Amino acid sequence: MIRIDQLTKRYGRTLAVDRLSFTVPPGQVTGFLGANGAGKSTTLRAILGLDRPTSGHALVHDRPYPSYRHPLSVVGAALDASATHDGLRARTHLLALARSNGIAARRVDAVLDEVGLGNVAQRRVRALSLGMKQRLAIGAALLGDPEALLFDEPLNGLDPEGIRWFRALAARLAGEGRAVLISSHLMSEMARTADRVVIIGQGRLLAEEPLAELGPSLEDAYVRLTEGATHV
Numbered sequence: 001m002i003r004i005d006q007l008t009k010r011y012g013r014t015l016a017v018d019r020l021s022f023t024v025p026p027g028q029v030t031g032f033l034g035a036n037g038a039g040k041s042t043t044l045r046a047i048l049g050l051d052r053p054t055s056g057h058a059l060v061h062d063r064p065y066p067s068y069r070h071p072l073s074v075v076g077a078a079l080d081a082s083a084t085h086d087g088l089r090a091r092t093h094l095l096a097l098a099r100s101n102g103i104a105a106r107r108v109d110a111v112l113d114e115v116g117l118g119n120v121a122q123r124r125v126r127a128l129s130l131g132m133k134q135r136l137a138i139g140a141a142l143l144g145d146p147e148a149l150l151f152d153e154p155l156n157g158l159d160p161e162g163i164r165w166f167r168a169l170a171a172r173l174a175g176e177g178r179a180v181l182i183s184s185h186l187m188s189e190m191a192r193t194a195d196r197v198v199i200i201g202q203g204r205l206l207a208e209e210p211l212a213e214l215g216p217s218l219e220d221a222y223v224r225l226t227e228g229a230t231h232v
């Protein structure tokens with residue numbers, strides 16, 4: 001269980017996240033929605049300890065994520081598909097991550113197959129397509145067989161087959177009892193993928209509801225809730 005509790009993050013004069021509280025429970029896919037600049041990525045970074053909260057907490061099983069000895073087996077995250085060193089081969093990238101986290105090399109090959117990159121494993125990252133890079137980032141998140149997964153815009157660059165694949169993957173991960181948080185702007189896809197949604201605007205919580213509670217159109221509900229809460 002991931003618990004965001006009164007999380008506030010300021011960057012100088014910008015209030016990026018404002019007393020935000022919500023949970024990411026196990027066994028469900030939580031869609032994390034909000035306009036550009038609403039504070040989604042900041043929240044994800046706070047969960048991972050990449051951004052220090054100004055006040056409040058983002059805790060994983062009631063502990064800060066960086067306090068874990070084997071963090072990749074607690075939370076796996078795919079935040080930025082373009083963040084990988086592009087001179088590395090795909091397999092080498094995962095292997096380095098695995099080695100530095102005490103994960104067996106055979107897990108790397110299993111993950112490469114799982115994300116559909118088995119046949120390009122020796123290609124350098126710079127020679128991968130955007131969708132392949134996205135799959136590699138998703139693979140890195142899966143590497144530690146984590147209890148919780150965070151995905152920031154995971155559908156960017158994925159083709160229709162890739163989008164179907166990711167939808168099934170998210171459902172399977174939640175079905176295995178993991179907590180899954182997906183930030184996305186694609187309402188129609190979130191309506192198919194999420195069990196529950198958290199909607200934020202200007203860093204504040206606007207809704208935390210099971211998908212079914214938001215009515216027949218997630219997009220309509222989203223527009224209604226976010227009207228007047230959009231950064232310009």
Ligand SMILES: Nc1ncnc2c1ncn2[C@@H]1O[C@H](COP(=O)(O)OP(=O)(O)OP(=O)(O)O)[C@@H](O)[C@H]1O
Nearest residue numbers: 011014016034035036037038039040041042043231
């Ligand atoms: N490192 C930073 N320094 C200064 N301001 C920042 C920094 N990171 C984010 N911000 C600001 O914080 C606010 C929230 O940004 P954030 O990236 O969390 O939004 P987001 O919901 O992920 O947006 P998007 O959907 O566009 O990715 C924005 O106003 C942004 O400009």
